[in-house]
Structures are given as C-alpha cells and as structure tokens.
Amino acid sequence: xxxxxxxxxxxGSPGQSVTISCTGTSSDVGGYNYVSWYQQHPGKxxxxxxxxxxxxxxxxxxxxSGSKSGNTASLTISGLQAEDEADYYCCSYAGNYLYVFGTxxxxxxx
Amino acid sequence: xxxxxxxxGGLVQPGGSLRLxxxxxxxxxxxxxxxxxxxAPGKGLEWVANIKEDGSAKYYVDSVKGQFTISRDNAKNxxxxxxxxxxxxxxxxxxxxxxKSGYYTRDYWGQGTLVTVSS
Numbered sequence: 001x002x003x004x005x006x007x008x009x010x011x012g013s014p015g016q017s018v019t020i021s022c023t024g025t026s027s028d029v030g031g032y033n034y035v036s037w038y039q040q041h042p043g044k045x046x047x048x049x050x051x052x053x054x055x056x057x058x059x060x061x062x063x064x065s066g067s068k069s070g071n072t073a074s075l076t077i078s079g080l081q082a083e084d085e086a087d088y089y090c091c092s093y094a095g096n097y098l099y100v101f102g103t104x105x106x107x108x109x110x
Numbered sequence: 111x112x113x114x115x116x117x118x119g120g121l122v123q124p125g126g127s128l129r130l131x132x133x134x135x136x137x138x139x140x141x142x143x144x145x146x147x148x149x150a151p152g153k154g155l156e157w158v159a160n161i162k163e164d165g166s167a168k169y170y171v172d173s174v175k176g177q178f179t180i181s182r183d184n185a186k187n188x189x190x191x192x193x194x195x196x197x198x199x200x201x202x203x204x205x206x207x208x209x210k211s212g213y214y215t216r217d218y219w220g221q222g223t224l225v226t227v228s229s
Contacts, residue, residue, distance in 0.1 A: 034214035051215040104154040
C-alpha cells in the first residue's frame, strides 16, 4: 500500500492548461478503472472532482478532465482560473476493498 | 443536503485511546459504505478504513490493523472510529467520508476532527 506518485507542484497562468500525473502500479491504477481526483483548498475538506478515471460529478466544471494510460492516471485543468489554486490528490482502488491516495500536487495559478 | 459532522478529536497521550464519531444527515445512511481518511499536519491524505452498508465487512490500511476499529450505528445515522494504543504518528485531521453508491469513490466529506497524540 505505497502512496501513488504525483508531482509536488505544477503551475500555469490563467487560461492555460495544466496536467497532473498520478503513477501507481498494476495492482492499483493499472488494474482498475477506479481512479478519483480530489481538490482541497487550505483548511477545507477534500472535494470530489473526478471518479472512475474520467467521470465528473454534477457541479464540477467541464474544465476538469481525467484520463489513464497503463499505470498512470492524469487530471487536466483547462482554462485555468484563480479558484483552481489548491492541492489535488488522486486516489485509486487497490483491490480487496482497499484504497491508496497519491502524494498530492499543489497547483499554483501565476 | 448531505452533512457529515465529525466529533471526538482532541489531545491524548501516547498509548491512550479515543473514539471519533461522525453524525450523518441528508441521505439514507444505511445504503452507503462509509470511510475514515486522515491527514497528518502538512501532509497528504491517507485512507484509513471502510465499512459496508450493514457493518458486516470492514477494511483497514495495514498501519492501523489491530489498533483501530471502524463501526456504525445505522439507527443513529452514525459512524465511529475507535482508536487504541495511539502513537505520535497518528496525529492528524480525521475525515469521515461517504461512499458514492455503486462506485469506488467518496463523494461527500465532513470538515474533519483533529487528533493530537502528545505527552
């Protein structure tokens, strides 16, 4: 149950796109299409942004999209906005009703 | 409106015990898996435990097996986490989260309760 690997930080200017990677193994990310992404602002609870690799809950802007290739999942934020500045965590099902989170990525809007 | 409100956190000495509670409202509690997720100060999220809708199955991260016990009372719409033999590394904000029905994800989270293990 090792944490999934994410870049420590990514940044972009308003209107640009940024992509966050989430690398695991064939036992978690690569083995199931059950990757979720959470947004967390400082001092706040996490918010679900993407589930099942690429599904968006109602109310989440379509600027947020998810994908997966092999053992790596990705979250892309298009048309970056100031309010997107936050920490982002991936989470994958790892079999046997176990879950593993990513190390987290800080997104900075320049 | 879905609401999850955690309570029971606080300062506890190493080796001590604490029981966290999560009061759920705004949805049919007994039709959802529930989870506890923790976040150490300045660190990332860590899934801690899951419990099935009827409480018949429970799953834990390896680091808390035998130390923590997740439970629920569907009559009271409440989720619990009994934490024993607490260590400094258990210091964290503990979040209660709802499983999204039919999916392998958590769609609603509480605001968290801080547990500090220190002498």
